[in-house]
Amino acid sequence: MTFQAIKVVTKKVFQNLLMLSLILVIVIGLTGIPTDFDIHSYNGDYKANMSMESIMESIKNNFKIFVSGEAFNVKIQGQTTLELLTKTARKSSAILFFGAILAVVVGIPKGIIDSRKKDSSGTIKLLQSLIPLSVPDILTITLVQLLAIYLSKNEISIFGIGPFPFFGDETFSHAIYPIISISILPAAYIARLTANEIEESFTKSYILAARGKGCSRFQIIKNHMMKGIFYSVLSGFPTVIGIMFSSLIIVEMLFNFRGIGFYLIYFYTTQLIPPYEAGVGFSLFIVVLALFYYLIFMIFNGLKEILMPQSKSS
Amino acid sequence: MTLLEVKKLKTFFFLGKDEYPAVDDVSFTIDEGETLAIIGESGSGKSVTVLSIMGLVDFPGKIIGGEILYKGENLLRKTEKEMGRIRGNEIAMIYQDPMSTLNPMNKVGKQIAEALIIHKKAKKNEANKRALELMKAVGISDGEERFNHLPDQFSGGMRQRLMIAMAIACNPKILIADEPTTALDVTIQAEILDLLRNLKHEYNMSIILNTHDLGVVAEMADNVVVMYCGKIMEKAPNKELFDNPLNPYTKKLMECIPRIDDKKKRLDSIEGYVPHPTEFSKGCRFSDRCSEVFQKCKEELPDLKEVTPNHWVRCWLLDENK
Numbered sequence: 001m002t003f004q005a006i007k008v009v010t011k012k013v014f015q016n017l018l019m020l021s022l023i024l025v026i027v028i029g030l031t032g033i034p035t036d037f038d039i040h041s042y043n044g045d046y047k048a049n050m051s052m053e054s055i056m057e058s059i060k061n062n063f064k065i066f067v068s069g070e071a072f073n074v075k076i077q078g079q080t081t082l083e084l085l086t087k088t089a090r091k092s093s094a095i096l097f098f099g100a101i102l103a104v105v106v107g108i109p110k111g112i113i114d115s116r117k118k119d120s121s122g123t124i125k126l127l128q129s130l131i132p133l134s135v136p137d138i139l140t141i142t143l144v145q146l147l148a149i150y151l152s153k154n155e156i157s158i159f160g161i162g163p164f165p166f167f168g169d170e171t172f173s174h175a176i177y178p179i180i181s182i183s184i185l186p187a188a189y190i191a192r193l194t195a196n197e198i199e200e201s202f203t204k205s206y207i208l209a210a211r212g213k214g215c216s217r218f219q220i221i222k223n224h225m226m227k228g229i230f231y232s233v234l235s236g237f238p239t240v241i242g243i244m245f246s247s248l249i250i251v252e253m254l255f256n257f258r259g260i261g262f263y264l265i266y267f268y269t270t271q272l273i274p275p276y277e278a279g280v281g282f283s284l285f286i287v288v289l290a291l292f293y294y295l296i297f298m299i300f301n302g303l304k305e306i307l308m309p310q311s312k313s314s
Numbered sequence: 315m316t317l318l319e320v321k322k323l324k325t326f327f328f329l330g331k332d333e334y335p336a337v338d339d340v341s342f343t344i345d346e347g348e349t350l351a352i353i354g355e356s357g358s359g360k361s362v363t364v365l366s367i368m369g370l371v372d373f374p375g376k377i378i379g380g381e382i383l384y385k386g387e388n389l390l391r392k393t394e395k396e397m398g399r400i401r402g403n404e405i406a407m408i409y410q411d412p413m414s415t416l417n418p419m420n421k422v423g424k425q426i427a428e429a430l431i432i433h434k435k436a437k438k439n440e441a442n443k444r445a446l447e448l449m450k451a452v453g454i455s456d457g458e459e460r461f462n463h464l465p466d467q468f469s470g471g472m473r474q475r476l477m478i479a480m481a482i483a484c485n486p487k488i489l490i491a492d493e494p495t496t497a498l499d500v501t502i503q504a505e506i507l508d509l510l511r512n513l514k515h516e517y518n519m520s521i522i523l524n525t526h527d528l529g530v531v532a533e534m535a536d537n538v539v540v541m542y543c544g545k546i547m548e549k550a551p552n553k554e555l556f557d558n559p560l561n562p563y564t565k566k567l568m569e570c571i572p573r574i575d576d577k578k579k580r581l582d583s584i585e586g587y588v589p590h591p592t593e594f595s596k597g598c599r600f601s602d603r604c605s606e607v608f609q610k611c612k613e614e615l616p617d618l619k620e621v622t623p624n625h626w627v628r629c630w631l632l633d634e635n636k
Contacts, residue, residue: 204414205409205411205414205415206414206415206416206417206418208370208409208415209407209409209415209416209417209477209480210417210428211370211401212368212370212401212402212406212407212409213401213402213406213428213429213432213480214398214399214400214401214402214403214429214432214433215398215402215428215432216395216398219432223420223428224417224420227419227420228419
């Protein structure tokens, strides 16, 4: 039994390491393509601004930079890439972490409210979580920013709190709008997951039996559905993380919140950093982002495996 | 003393513009300590009747008429919150399929204790202690060990025992058993019925027993209601009904009981099928399958009439003006 368990765990670890290595090779390879690489159209003919050999050379160099550890020591605007990475990662982690918590805290109650509404308000409530999922994330985030600007310009506070700054990253209050922006889509997604789980559970015989015991709707959700909702949200969390990572760049750019996402675009577009340093920074940041995403993904998959066996057997 | 009185209950299902009379003009009473059996084939409206009593009929079903008087109060006028105080506390129910009526993700002890916490405002420890006693009362001897088990660690018979423990947790006045043995192994059925019988005396409960097993009815019931296509066809005290069935449908049901001394090669059955609600005859609903049918049966629905004291029958054959 123990040997079997060790075998299964070893296999899983090996599979994951292999997958991780593959992802790293692809990411380092792709980010090795020089940032000033371009294809021009001239008289109906398309031509690259650099040869295949030089691109391959650049990719090879990129691998060398990572293997030797040089990628962490390149100086950008007076600080090493590692220092910059640590600083930005802290900022991005903060908005991802608090954004995820806000999404769960808002999403689950919203899903509970949205579910099983037979009156006309049910459609409106359903739309509240479907609309954010249907419109482009940049539009949602822009609308939050416009609201933030409006509140700030007119010095409007909500429940005596605020107005909060809508630009920059100096204090924690600067992170409020980025956190709200990054949590809207995941909250809508979690609300849908929760509402669907509740809808489905209400058709189950054990819910009828619970109603027969005298449980109120609240008691049914609390005592008989919460585990199901938790497992459902846990299963959906890799998707939630994916949504948050894709929104991270837009949020950080729009709110000038200098995290990993902000610097990714900055490295790619700025003329203020030499191409070599910008290229190394870009590669490093994207590799770290990929690693970070993979790590979180694995943690949630692992949690699911550990916590869900009871529900699997039933 | 009458505990529950169902008067002209009508529960219909509405799908699009169509309406399906699942329970149509059903009336009966149940006294304290009485066992009332409701019998009939699948689709006769037994389950919808008891779900109506519990106030658990969901959309597209709706109770459109009648009264359900419990201790003189009409349950149909009660709010959902008020009904919540009665369900599981005053009137409890056990269901047909114990495999799906226990929450697969919750520990069984917790599920039994839940009703006590809700209705008796018991503290968690007290409720757990009482749940253990109830597990013992329904024949789960190693309760301490199995209290924290999940339902899938129990057999079908054991799960039905757990369901019974859950139902009797608050000492209900009425226990509704909706085909409690249908999904169980034949060898377990007798044990569950014995348990119900013993608990009935111990807790002084009234029982409404939904079944299509006439053997069970003969053993357990004081009074019997025979239903077909949502209508009561006959109701009578147990002995009277078995000794003197008057409705052709009841007679046919009785003929279907296999007898040990019977030399027949094939078991009897009622020819034809229970009609779909859209195909109900405008006359007697059994007329399409009745061997004693005549013209009036197909044209007009007979009333439920008391032919001898406490023996009610719905059939034109017993009408003087047939």
